[in-house]
Amino acid sequence: MNSKSKNAKLVAALLRWFAAHARDLPWRRTRDPYAIWVSEIMLQQTQVKTVIPFWNRWLQTLPSIAATANASPDQLHKLWEGLGYYTRVRNLQKAAQVVMAKHGGKFPENFTDILALPGIGRYTAGAISSIAFNQPTPILDGNVIRVLTRLFGISENPKAKTTNAQLWQLAEDLVKDANSSRWGERPREPKFERQRRTAAREDARPTNCSFLNQSLMELGALVCTPRNTQCPICPVKNLCVAFAENRVDELPNLGKRETATARHFMAFVVERDGKFLIRQRPAGAVNAHLWEFPNAETTGAKADAKKIFKAIFGSAPPAVHPLVTVKHSITRYRITLEAFLVRLGGTSYTSPHSKKQSGTRGAHPSESISTTGIWKTPAQMSLLAFTAAHKKLASAAAKSILSGG
Numbered sequence: 001m002n003s004k005s006k007n008a009k010l011v012a013a014l015l016r017w018f019a020a021h022a023r024d025l026p027w028r029r030t031r032d033p034y035a036i037w038v039s040e041i042m043l044q045q046t047q048v049k050t051v052i053p054f055w056n057r058w059l060q061t062l063p064s065i066a067a068t069a070n071a072s073p074d075q076l077h078k079l080w081e082g083l084g085y086y087t088r089v090r091n092l093q094k095a096a097q098v099v100m101a102k103h104g105g106k107f108p109e110n111f112t113d114i115l116a117l118p119g120i121g122r123y124t125a126g127a128i129s130s131i132a133f134n135q136p137t138p139i140l141d142g143n144v145i146r147v148l149t150r151l152f153g154i155s156e157n158p159k160a161k162t163t164n165a166q167l168w169q170l171a172e173d174l175v176k177d178a179n180s181s182r183w184g185e186r187p188r189e190p191k192f193e194r195q196r197r198t199a200a201r202e203d204a205r206p207t208n209c210s211f212l213n214q215s216l217m218e219l220g221a222l223v224c225t226p227r228n229t230q231c232p233i234c235p236v237k238n239l240c241v242a243f244a245e246n247r248v249d250e251l252p253n254l255g256k257r258e259t260a261t262a263r264h265f266m267a268f269v270v271e272r273d274g275k276f277l278i279r280q281r282p283a284g285a286v287n288a289h290l291w292e293f294p295n296a297e298t299t300g301a302k303a304d305a306k307k308i309f310k311a312i313f314g315s316a317p318p319a320v321h322p323l324v325t326v327k328h329s330i331t332r333y334r335i336t337l338e339a340f341l342v343r344l345g346g347t348s349y350t351s352p353h354s355k356k357q358s359g360t361r362g363a364h365p366s367e368s369i370s371t372t373g374i375w376k377t378p379a380q381m382s383l384l385a386f387t388a389a390h391k392k393l394a395s396a397a398a399k400s401i402l403s404g405g
């Protein structure tokens with residue numbers, strides 16, 4: 001079969017399958033490029049089910065580009081709290097400000113203008129312009145890479161430059177094919193799209209580019225998954241090289257995974273008169289602008305909590321009590337965060353600082369953080385955005401007050 005006829009068959013099968021099987025997701029019930037853009041940014045590195053409540057809350061709180069452009073950093077970070085990768089939310093606001101200043105508050109339709117916005121790369125620009133404006137712009141993310149490498153039996157590493165270019169070309173060929181193929185064949189739209197149009201009193205209009213791109217992502221998310229791949233129910237199995245050659249589990253060839261590195265941190269939940277000492281991470285640091293409890297990276301699990309406390313605060317604590325241990329992963333790091341409760345009572349303290357420690361074995365400041373801590377009650381802390389791990393500490397801190405423990 002030549003590639004033109006394979007592509008035409010793929011496009012037809014994928015569009016039919018999408019119309020019948022696409023998930024009814026809230027951002028699929030809108031054509032508003034702003035709402036679609038927010039969903040695409042949230043979905044980077046984050047699963048659909050996690051994103052849904054965040055997206056709903058965001059759109060309710062900041063329903064327009066102008067609202068996002070003018071929101072306070074605290075409000076933005078609080079709305080994003082728990083999604084991680086906070087550079088995304090800061091870029092979202094920068095881009096909203098550019099849209100206000102350069103495009104009169106109207107989200108641009110032109111691919112090049114979209115691509116020029118902060119935080120928007122080729123994938124996101126392609127997703128927005130195809131989904132919101134039905135333009136034949138390709139998309140290539142992890143899901144699409146998996147589907148395409150398997151469909152076309154590509155065994156080279158998709159991160160290699162030429163292979164990556166080849167995959168972009170395949171994605172482009174498919175969406176262009178969808179653009180030029182007959183629109184109007186039934187079933188041509190999912191039920192939720194019909195309901196959306198009826199509610200919005202919109203006539204049907206071409207959607208092939210939008211639905212073709214979304215079908216590739218959807219197939220990768222639901223059927224052509226990394227493990228337990230559902231080939232027997234796949235709508236394009238008859239066209240799939242990996243399926244025919246029994247190579248599904250070999251593709252994509254992502255090369256050797258980097259081994260995870262273990263890192264240990266120690267945090268201190270310091271309480272005085274029902275308030276806790278917290279600090280804000282500075283601009284430029286990882287998780288900038290978010291709040292956290294004073295902490296330091298240690299050289300291992302056996303570090304001495306009292307020594308680390310002294311390294312951070314400059315004076316010894318009255319006593320330290322194990323509070324909670326949080327384990328989580330960020331990129332290739334497996335992080336263990338051990339938290340201790342320190343009740344100061346009438347004891348005076350020194351604000352957290354980052355001066356280089358000398359003679360303190362086992363501790364080194366996590367980064368050059370030089371913020372002054374502030375004291376907050378649990379209710380006040382609940383209004384601030386914490387990193388996911390430190391949010392668990394904040395909740396343990398609140399419980400420690402209730403239990404008096």
Ligand code: SF4
Nearest residue numbers: 224231234237240243
């Ligand atoms: Fe993926 Fe299997 Fe479908 Fe091929 S047949 S595209 S490997 S789910």
